Amino acid sequence: MITIDNLSVSFGAVQALRDVTFLAETGQITAVLGANGAGKTTLLRTISGLEEPTSGTILMDGQALVHKKTEDIARMGVGHVPEGRGVIGEFTVEENLRLGAMMAKVNLQKGLEEQYEQFPVLGERRKQHAAKLSGGERQMLAMARALIAEPSVLLLDEPSLGLAPLVTAQLMLTIRSLCESRDLTVILVEQNASSALRIAHHAVVLHVGSVVANDVASTVAEDENLRQYYLGLVE
Template sequence: MLTVDDLTASYGPVTALDGVSFEAPRGEITAVLGANGAGKTTLLRTVSGLIRPTRGTARLGEHDLTSVPTERMAELGLAHVPEGRGVITELTVEENLRLGALGRGRRGPADLDRAYALFPILAERRGRSAHVLSGGERQMLVIARALLAAPSVLLLDEPSLGLAPRIVAQIFDLLRSLVESDGLTVLLVEQNARSALSIADRGVVLNLGRVVVRDTAAALAGDDALRHAYLGF
Protein backbone atom coordinates (compact mmCIF):
# COMPACT_ATOMS: atom_id res chain seq x y z
CA MET A 1 0.00 0.00 0.00
CA LEU A 2 1.24 3.45 -0.96
CA THR A 3 -0.39 6.03 1.30
CA VAL A 4 -0.22 9.77 0.64
CA ASP A 5 -1.41 11.96 3.50
CA ASP A 6 -1.76 15.76 3.41
CA LEU A 7 1.18 16.03 1.01
CA THR A 8 2.12 19.62 0.30
CA ALA A 9 5.01 20.84 -1.84
CA SER A 10 6.09 24.18 -3.24
CA TYR A 11 8.38 25.73 -5.82
CA GLY A 12 9.47 28.87 -4.02
CA PRO A 13 6.31 30.88 -3.33
CA VAL A 14 4.16 28.68 -5.59
CA THR A 15 2.27 25.83 -3.92
CA ALA A 16 2.20 22.94 -6.40
CA LEU A 17 0.60 20.36 -4.10
CA ASP A 18 -1.86 21.42 -1.42
CA GLY A 19 -2.87 18.77 1.11
CA VAL A 20 -3.07 15.80 -1.27
CA SER A 21 -4.29 12.56 0.32
CA PHE A 22 -5.15 9.18 -1.20
CA GLU A 23 -4.24 5.49 -1.13
CA ALA A 24 -2.85 3.35 -3.95
CA PRO A 25 -3.60 -0.25 -2.94
CA ARG A 26 -1.26 -3.12 -3.66
CA GLY A 27 -1.83 -4.84 -6.98
CA GLU A 28 -3.85 -2.01 -8.52
CA ILE A 29 -3.36 0.82 -10.99
CA THR A 30 -4.20 4.23 -9.59
CA ALA A 31 -4.43 6.90 -12.28
CA VAL A 32 -3.57 10.49 -11.37
CA LEU A 33 -5.42 12.78 -13.75
CA GLY A 34 -5.86 16.48 -14.39
CA ALA A 35 -4.94 19.31 -16.71
CA ASN A 36 -1.42 20.65 -17.26
CA GLY A 37 -0.28 22.40 -14.10
CA ALA A 38 -2.54 20.35 -11.84
CA GLY A 39 0.43 19.00 -9.85
CA LYS A 40 0.61 15.46 -11.26
CA THR A 41 4.34 15.36 -12.01
CA THR A 42 5.13 17.19 -8.76
CA LEU A 43 3.24 14.48 -6.90
CA LEU A 44 5.42 11.72 -8.35
CA ARG A 45 8.59 13.71 -7.79
CA THR A 46 7.63 14.29 -4.16
CA VAL A 47 6.72 10.67 -3.51
CA SER A 48 10.06 9.51 -4.97
CA GLY A 49 12.09 12.02 -2.95
CA LEU A 50 13.18 14.32 -5.76
CA ILE A 51 11.22 17.11 -4.07
CA ARG A 52 10.90 17.38 -0.30
CA PRO A 53 7.41 18.27 0.94
CA THR A 54 6.69 21.21 3.19
CA ARG A 55 4.00 19.18 4.95
CA GLY A 56 2.54 15.68 4.97
CA THR A 57 3.86 12.20 4.26
CA ALA A 58 4.04 9.48 1.64
CA ARG A 59 4.34 5.98 3.10
CA LEU A 60 5.23 2.70 1.44
CA GLY A 61 4.18 0.09 3.95
CA GLU A 62 5.94 1.01 7.18
CA HIS A 63 8.44 3.36 5.52
CA ASP A 64 7.95 7.13 5.50
CA LEU A 65 9.33 8.01 2.07
CA THR A 66 9.55 11.70 2.89
CA SER A 67 12.42 10.99 5.27
CA VAL A 68 14.26 8.47 3.05
CA PRO A 69 17.21 9.53 0.86
CA THR A 70 16.35 9.34 -2.83
CA GLU A 71 19.08 6.80 -3.49
CA ARG A 72 17.40 4.32 -1.10
CA MET A 73 14.03 4.32 -2.88
CA ALA A 74 14.96 1.41 -5.14
CA GLU A 75 16.01 -0.66 -2.11
CA LEU A 76 12.57 -0.10 -0.59
CA GLY A 77 10.87 -1.27 -3.77
CA LEU A 78 9.94 2.00 -5.48
CA ALA A 79 10.80 2.77 -9.11
CA HIS A 80 10.10 6.08 -10.83
CA VAL A 81 9.90 6.43 -14.62
CA PRO A 82 9.82 10.18 -15.26
CA GLU A 83 8.40 11.86 -18.31
CA GLY A 84 10.85 12.14 -21.20
CA ARG A 85 12.18 8.62 -21.90
CA GLY A 86 15.52 9.14 -20.17
CA VAL A 87 17.66 6.49 -21.80
CA ILE A 88 21.43 6.81 -21.83
CA THR A 89 22.02 7.06 -25.55
CA GLU A 90 25.77 6.35 -25.35
CA LEU A 91 25.04 2.86 -23.96
CA THR A 92 23.53 -0.16 -25.66
CA VAL A 93 20.02 -1.37 -24.91
CA GLU A 94 21.35 -4.16 -22.70
CA GLU A 95 23.72 -1.83 -20.84
CA ASN A 96 20.76 0.46 -20.11
CA LEU A 97 18.79 -2.50 -18.80
CA ARG A 98 21.62 -3.68 -16.55
CA LEU A 99 21.64 -0.28 -14.87
CA GLY A 100 18.12 -0.96 -13.67
CA ALA A 101 19.28 -3.99 -11.72
CA LEU A 102 21.73 -1.98 -9.59
CA GLY A 103 18.97 -1.09 -7.14
CA ARG A 104 17.91 -4.67 -6.47
CA GLY A 105 20.16 -5.03 -3.44
CA ARG A 106 19.92 -8.62 -2.24
CA ARG A 107 16.75 -9.49 -4.12
CA GLY A 108 18.45 -11.74 -6.64
CA PRO A 109 20.02 -11.46 -10.08
CA ALA A 110 18.54 -9.35 -12.83
CA ASP A 111 16.11 -11.24 -15.05
CA LEU A 112 17.10 -9.91 -18.44
CA ASP A 113 15.37 -12.81 -20.17
CA ARG A 114 12.04 -11.79 -18.69
CA ALA A 115 12.58 -8.19 -19.75
CA TYR A 116 13.21 -9.34 -23.29
CA ALA A 117 10.14 -11.58 -23.16
CA LEU A 118 8.00 -8.62 -22.10
CA PHE A 119 9.48 -6.39 -24.80
CA PRO A 120 10.65 -8.58 -27.72
CA ILE A 121 11.73 -5.56 -29.76
CA LEU A 122 14.37 -4.83 -27.11
CA ALA A 123 15.79 -8.32 -27.53
CA GLU A 124 16.23 -7.57 -31.22
CA ARG A 125 18.03 -4.30 -30.36
CA ARG A 126 19.99 -5.54 -27.32
CA GLY A 127 23.45 -4.84 -28.74
CA ARG A 128 22.58 -1.59 -30.48
CA SER A 129 23.04 1.92 -29.16
CA ALA A 130 19.96 3.33 -27.45
CA HIS A 131 20.46 6.38 -29.65
CA VAL A 132 18.89 4.58 -32.63
CA LEU A 133 15.66 3.59 -30.85
CA SER A 134 12.32 5.08 -31.80
CA GLY A 135 10.26 6.98 -29.25
CA GLY A 136 8.12 3.95 -28.52
CA GLU A 137 11.16 1.71 -28.14
CA ARG A 138 12.76 4.19 -25.74
CA GLN A 139 9.61 4.20 -23.63
CA MET A 140 9.67 0.41 -23.52
CA LEU A 141 13.34 0.52 -22.52
CA VAL A 142 12.85 2.87 -19.57
CA ILE A 143 9.91 0.83 -18.30
CA ALA A 144 11.85 -2.43 -18.68
CA ARG A 145 14.83 -0.86 -16.91
CA ALA A 146 12.61 0.16 -14.00
CA LEU A 147 11.09 -3.32 -13.78
CA LEU A 148 14.56 -4.87 -13.52
CA ALA A 149 14.86 -3.18 -10.12
CA ALA A 150 12.06 -5.56 -8.99
CA PRO A 151 9.84 -2.77 -7.63
CA SER A 152 6.68 -3.30 -5.64
CA VAL A 153 5.51 0.19 -6.67
CA LEU A 154 6.04 1.75 -10.10
CA LEU A 155 5.58 5.50 -10.57
CA LEU A 156 4.96 6.19 -14.24
CA ASP A 157 4.78 9.72 -15.64
CA GLU A 158 3.05 10.32 -19.01
CA PRO A 159 4.07 7.08 -20.75
CA SER A 160 1.82 7.78 -23.76
CA LEU A 161 3.22 11.22 -24.54
CA GLY A 162 4.03 11.53 -28.25
CA LEU A 163 3.50 7.84 -29.03
CA ALA A 164 1.32 6.22 -31.66
CA PRO A 165 -1.97 4.78 -30.32
CA ARG A 166 -0.85 1.23 -31.18
CA ILE A 167 2.28 1.57 -29.00
CA VAL A 168 0.28 3.16 -26.18
CA ALA A 169 -2.18 0.26 -26.23
CA GLN A 170 0.69 -2.22 -26.11
CA ILE A 171 2.32 -0.53 -23.11
CA PHE A 172 -0.96 -0.16 -21.23
CA ASP A 173 -1.89 -3.80 -21.85
CA LEU A 174 1.49 -4.82 -20.46
CA LEU A 175 0.98 -2.73 -17.32
CA ARG A 176 -2.40 -4.33 -16.74
CA SER A 177 -0.94 -7.81 -17.11
CA LEU A 178 1.94 -7.05 -14.69
CA VAL A 179 -0.51 -5.83 -12.08
CA GLU A 180 -2.60 -8.96 -12.41
CA SER A 181 0.27 -11.46 -12.58
CA ASP A 182 2.86 -9.92 -10.23
CA GLY A 183 0.80 -7.81 -7.83
CA LEU A 184 2.64 -4.68 -8.96
CA THR A 185 1.27 -1.39 -7.67
CA VAL A 186 1.23 1.35 -10.31
CA LEU A 187 0.76 5.08 -9.79
CA LEU A 188 0.11 6.33 -13.31
CA VAL A 189 0.20 10.01 -14.26
CA GLU A 190 -1.42 10.40 -17.64
CA GLN A 191 -2.75 13.25 -19.77
CA ASN A 192 -4.80 10.81 -21.84
CA ALA A 193 -7.49 10.30 -19.23
CA ARG A 194 -9.67 8.04 -21.37
CA SER A 195 -6.86 5.54 -21.95
CA ALA A 196 -5.69 5.69 -18.34
CA LEU A 197 -9.15 5.02 -16.94
CA SER A 198 -9.57 2.08 -19.31
CA ILE A 199 -6.82 0.14 -17.48
CA ALA A 200 -6.91 1.72 -14.01
CA ASP A 201 -8.71 0.38 -10.95
CA ARG A 202 -9.18 3.78 -9.37
CA GLY A 203 -8.36 7.39 -10.05
CA VAL A 204 -7.40 10.64 -8.34
CA VAL A 205 -8.26 13.91 -10.09
CA LEU A 206 -6.09 16.95 -9.27
CA ASN A 207 -6.79 20.59 -9.99
CA LEU A 208 -4.35 23.35 -9.03
CA GLY A 209 -2.58 21.01 -6.62
CA ARG A 210 -5.68 19.82 -4.80
CA VAL A 211 -7.67 16.60 -4.96
CA VAL A 212 -11.00 17.20 -6.67
CA VAL A 213 -12.27 13.64 -6.36
CA ARG A 214 -11.08 10.10 -5.58
CA ASP A 215 -13.13 7.20 -6.90
CA THR A 216 -13.08 4.01 -8.91
CA ALA A 217 -11.99 4.33 -12.53
CA ALA A 218 -15.42 3.21 -13.71
CA ALA A 219 -17.16 5.89 -11.64
CA LEU A 220 -14.85 8.63 -12.91
CA ALA A 221 -15.26 7.54 -16.53
CA GLY A 222 -19.04 7.54 -16.12
CA ASP A 223 -19.30 11.00 -14.53
CA ASP A 224 -20.01 13.26 -17.50
CA ALA A 225 -19.80 16.53 -15.56
CA LEU A 226 -16.44 15.60 -14.03
CA ARG A 227 -15.01 14.41 -17.32
CA HIS A 228 -15.99 17.56 -19.16
CA ALA A 229 -14.76 19.86 -16.36
CA TYR A 230 -11.41 18.25 -15.58
CA LEU A 231 -10.51 15.38 -17.93
CA GLY A 232 -11.13 16.77 -21.38
CA PHE A 233 -13.30 14.03 -22.87
Protein backbone atom coordinates in the same frame (compact mmCIF):
# COMPACT_ATOMS: atom_id res chain seq x y z
CA MET B 1 0.44 -0.03 -0.90
CA ILE B 2 1.16 3.69 -0.93
CA THR B 3 -0.75 5.95 1.45
CA ILE B 4 -0.52 9.69 0.88
CA ASP B 5 -1.91 11.95 3.56
CA ASN B 6 -2.29 15.73 3.40
CA LEU B 7 0.76 16.14 1.19
CA SER B 8 1.77 19.68 0.26
CA VAL B 9 4.75 20.74 -1.87
CA SER B 10 5.79 24.30 -2.72
CA PHE B 11 8.35 25.83 -5.04
CA GLY B 12 8.78 29.32 -3.61
CA ALA B 13 5.45 31.07 -4.07
CA VAL B 14 4.04 28.26 -6.24
CA GLN B 15 2.14 25.61 -4.32
CA ALA B 16 2.39 22.59 -6.62
CA LEU B 17 0.49 20.19 -4.29
CA ARG B 18 -2.08 21.15 -1.70
CA ASP B 19 -3.24 18.69 0.98
CA VAL B 20 -3.21 15.72 -1.38
CA THR B 21 -4.68 12.58 0.18
CA PHE B 22 -5.25 9.22 -1.50
CA LEU B 23 -4.34 5.57 -1.37
CA ALA B 24 -2.78 3.38 -4.07
CA GLU B 25 -3.57 -0.30 -3.45
CA THR B 26 -1.26 -3.23 -4.09
CA GLY B 27 -2.04 -5.08 -7.31
CA GLN B 28 -3.94 -2.10 -8.67
CA ILE B 29 -3.36 0.74 -11.08
CA THR B 30 -4.13 4.15 -9.63
CA ALA B 31 -4.34 6.74 -12.40
CA VAL B 32 -3.39 10.32 -11.50
CA LEU B 33 -4.93 12.62 -14.07
CA GLY B 34 -5.02 16.36 -14.66
CA ALA B 35 -4.02 19.14 -17.02
CA ASN B 36 -0.57 20.70 -17.50
CA GLY B 37 0.74 22.05 -14.23
CA ALA B 38 -1.74 20.07 -12.11
CA GLY B 39 1.13 18.70 -10.00
CA LYS B 40 1.32 15.14 -11.35
CA THR B 41 5.08 15.05 -11.89
CA THR B 42 5.69 16.78 -8.56
CA LEU B 43 3.65 14.07 -6.84
CA LEU B 44 5.76 11.25 -8.31
CA ARG B 45 9.00 13.11 -7.64
CA THR B 46 7.97 13.63 -4.02
CA ILE B 47 7.16 9.92 -3.57
CA SER B 48 10.64 9.13 -4.94
CA GLY B 49 12.32 11.59 -2.59
CA LEU B 50 13.36 14.01 -5.35
CA GLU B 51 11.25 16.80 -3.83
CA GLU B 52 10.78 17.59 -0.16
CA PRO B 53 7.19 18.23 0.97
CA THR B 54 6.30 21.19 3.16
CA SER B 55 3.88 18.97 5.08
CA GLY B 56 2.14 15.62 4.96
CA THR B 57 3.14 11.96 4.94
CA ILE B 58 3.79 9.20 2.42
CA LEU B 59 3.76 5.62 3.64
CA MET B 60 4.79 2.51 1.74
CA ASP B 61 3.28 -0.52 3.43
CA GLY B 62 3.31 1.50 6.64
CA GLN B 63 6.90 2.75 6.33
CA ALA B 64 7.46 6.50 6.04
CA LEU B 65 9.14 7.68 2.81
CA VAL B 66 9.31 11.42 3.47
CA HIS B 67 12.83 12.62 4.44
CA LYS B 68 14.41 9.41 3.11
CA LYS B 69 17.09 9.58 0.42
CA THR B 70 16.10 8.79 -3.16
CA GLU B 71 18.51 5.83 -3.28
CA ASP B 72 16.99 4.38 -0.12
CA ILE B 73 13.47 4.80 -1.46
CA ALA B 74 14.54 3.01 -4.65
CA ARG B 75 16.09 0.23 -2.57
CA MET B 76 12.85 -0.13 -0.61
CA GLY B 77 11.21 -1.06 -3.91
CA VAL B 78 9.98 2.13 -5.57
CA GLY B 79 10.67 2.16 -9.32
CA HIS B 80 10.27 5.51 -11.11
CA VAL B 81 9.95 5.92 -14.87
CA PRO B 82 10.32 9.68 -15.28
CA GLU B 83 8.61 12.06 -17.68
CA GLY B 84 10.51 11.90 -20.95
CA ARG B 85 11.56 8.32 -20.10
CA GLY B 86 15.13 9.08 -19.00
CA VAL B 87 16.86 6.39 -21.03
CA ILE B 88 20.41 7.18 -22.16
CA GLY B 89 20.45 7.40 -25.95
CA GLU B 90 24.22 6.90 -26.33
CA PHE B 91 24.05 3.65 -24.34
CA THR B 92 22.85 0.37 -25.81
CA VAL B 93 19.59 -1.20 -24.69
CA GLU B 94 21.54 -3.65 -22.53
CA GLU B 95 23.73 -0.95 -20.97
CA ASN B 96 20.58 0.94 -19.98
CA LEU B 97 19.21 -2.21 -18.37
CA ARG B 98 22.49 -2.82 -16.54
CA LEU B 99 22.22 0.66 -15.06
CA GLY B 100 18.76 -0.20 -13.77
CA ALA B 101 20.03 -3.37 -12.13
CA MET B 102 23.12 -1.75 -10.64
CA MET B 103 21.47 -0.23 -7.59
CA ALA B 104 19.45 -3.31 -6.75
CA LYS B 105 20.69 -6.59 -5.40
CA VAL B 106 19.44 -8.70 -8.28
CA ASN B 107 21.08 -11.28 -10.47
CA LEU B 108 21.90 -9.32 -13.64
CA GLN B 109 21.74 -12.24 -16.07
CA LYS B 110 18.44 -13.49 -14.70
CA GLY B 111 17.07 -9.95 -14.72
CA LEU B 112 18.09 -9.36 -18.34
CA GLU B 113 16.55 -12.65 -19.44
CA GLU B 114 13.32 -11.81 -17.67
CA GLN B 115 13.07 -8.40 -19.29
CA TYR B 116 13.88 -9.77 -22.77
CA GLU B 117 11.15 -12.34 -22.27
CA GLN B 118 8.68 -9.66 -21.18
CA PHE B 119 9.75 -7.27 -23.97
CA PRO B 120 11.10 -9.41 -26.86
CA VAL B 121 11.84 -6.34 -29.00
CA LEU B 122 14.42 -5.23 -26.41
CA GLY B 123 16.15 -8.61 -26.66
CA GLU B 124 16.34 -8.26 -30.43
CA ARG B 125 17.87 -4.82 -30.06
CA ARG B 126 20.04 -5.36 -27.01
CA LYS B 127 23.20 -4.11 -28.78
CA GLN B 128 21.54 -1.10 -30.40
CA HIS B 129 21.85 2.41 -29.08
CA ALA B 130 18.70 3.43 -27.24
CA ALA B 131 18.56 6.60 -29.38
CA LYS B 132 17.68 4.39 -32.36
CA LEU B 133 14.55 2.96 -30.71
CA SER B 134 11.06 4.15 -31.58
CA GLY B 135 9.12 6.10 -28.95
CA GLY B 136 7.15 3.02 -27.92
CA GLU B 137 10.28 0.87 -27.68
CA ARG B 138 12.02 3.54 -25.63
CA GLN B 139 9.10 3.56 -23.21
CA MET B 140 9.37 -0.24 -22.91
CA LEU B 141 13.10 0.13 -22.22
CA ALA B 142 12.39 2.76 -19.54
CA MET B 143 9.89 0.41 -17.88
CA ALA B 144 12.21 -2.61 -18.19
CA ARG B 145 15.01 -0.56 -16.63
CA ALA B 146 12.81 0.11 -13.61
CA LEU B 147 11.41 -3.45 -13.47
CA ILE B 148 14.81 -5.16 -13.54
CA ALA B 149 15.34 -3.89 -9.98
CA GLU B 150 12.20 -5.85 -8.97
CA PRO B 151 10.22 -2.96 -7.49
CA SER B 152 6.95 -3.46 -5.67
CA VAL B 153 5.79 0.07 -6.55
CA LEU B 154 6.00 1.44 -10.09
CA LEU B 155 5.61 5.16 -10.76
CA LEU B 156 4.95 5.96 -14.43
CA ASP B 157 5.05 9.59 -15.60
CA GLU B 158 3.10 10.08 -18.85
CA PRO B 159 4.17 6.87 -20.57
CA SER B 160 1.90 7.60 -23.57
CA LEU B 161 3.47 10.99 -24.34
CA GLY B 162 4.23 11.27 -28.05
CA LEU B 163 3.04 7.76 -28.90
CA ALA B 164 0.55 6.88 -31.64
CA PRO B 165 -2.90 5.76 -30.39
CA LEU B 166 -2.34 2.11 -31.30
CA VAL B 167 1.08 2.00 -29.58
CA THR B 168 -0.46 3.70 -26.55
CA ALA B 169 -3.25 1.13 -26.39
CA GLN B 170 -0.74 -1.74 -26.50
CA LEU B 171 1.46 -0.08 -23.89
CA MET B 172 -1.53 0.35 -21.55
CA LEU B 173 -2.36 -3.36 -21.85
CA THR B 174 1.27 -4.19 -21.04
CA ILE B 175 1.08 -2.00 -17.93
CA ARG B 176 -2.11 -3.73 -16.83
CA SER B 177 -0.65 -7.21 -17.29
CA LEU B 178 2.58 -6.25 -15.49
CA CYS B 179 0.56 -4.92 -12.59
CA GLU B 180 -1.43 -8.13 -12.33
CA SER B 181 1.36 -10.64 -12.88
CA ARG B 182 3.78 -8.96 -10.45
CA ASP B 183 1.23 -7.71 -7.96
CA LEU B 184 2.62 -4.19 -8.35
CA THR B 185 1.32 -0.96 -6.89
CA VAL B 186 1.18 1.18 -10.04
CA ILE B 187 0.72 4.95 -9.96
CA LEU B 188 0.07 5.96 -13.55
CA VAL B 189 0.32 9.68 -14.28
CA GLU B 190 -1.36 10.60 -17.56
CA GLN B 191 -2.74 13.58 -19.40
CA ASN B 192 -4.25 11.01 -21.75
CA ALA B 193 -7.18 10.35 -19.41
CA SER B 194 -9.20 8.05 -21.66
CA SER B 195 -6.29 5.63 -22.21
CA ALA B 196 -5.38 5.55 -18.53
CA LEU B 197 -8.98 5.12 -17.36
CA ARG B 198 -9.37 2.08 -19.60
CA ILE B 199 -6.85 0.10 -17.54
CA ALA B 200 -6.91 1.81 -14.13
CA HIS B 201 -8.75 0.44 -11.10
CA HIS B 202 -8.81 3.74 -9.28
CA ALA B 203 -8.41 7.36 -10.37
CA VAL B 204 -7.33 10.57 -8.72
CA VAL B 205 -7.88 13.87 -10.54
CA LEU B 206 -5.65 16.83 -9.67
CA HIS B 207 -6.46 20.43 -10.47
CA VAL B 208 -3.78 23.05 -9.74
CA GLY B 209 -2.39 20.93 -6.94
CA SER B 210 -5.64 19.83 -5.28
CA VAL B 211 -7.52 16.54 -5.49
CA VAL B 212 -10.89 17.16 -7.16
CA ALA B 213 -11.82 13.47 -7.54
CA ASN B 214 -10.69 10.23 -5.90
CA ASP B 215 -12.81 7.24 -6.89
CA VAL B 216 -13.16 3.96 -8.75
CA ALA B 217 -11.87 4.52 -12.31
CA SER B 218 -15.18 3.68 -13.99
CA THR B 219 -17.00 6.23 -11.81
CA VAL B 220 -14.50 8.94 -12.73
CA ALA B 221 -14.73 7.93 -16.41
CA GLU B 222 -18.51 8.38 -16.39
CA ASP B 223 -18.62 11.69 -14.52
CA GLU B 224 -19.68 14.33 -17.06
CA ASN B 225 -18.46 17.21 -14.92
CA LEU B 226 -14.98 15.72 -14.52
CA ARG B 227 -14.83 14.75 -18.18
CA GLN B 228 -15.71 18.22 -19.33
CA TYR B 229 -13.85 20.45 -16.89
CA TYR B 230 -10.83 18.46 -15.73
CA LEU B 231 -10.13 15.62 -18.13
CA GLY B 232 -10.57 17.27 -21.52
CA LEU B 233 -12.83 14.46 -22.68
CA VAL B 234 -15.62 16.45 -24.32
CA GLU B 235 -17.04 14.67 -27.30
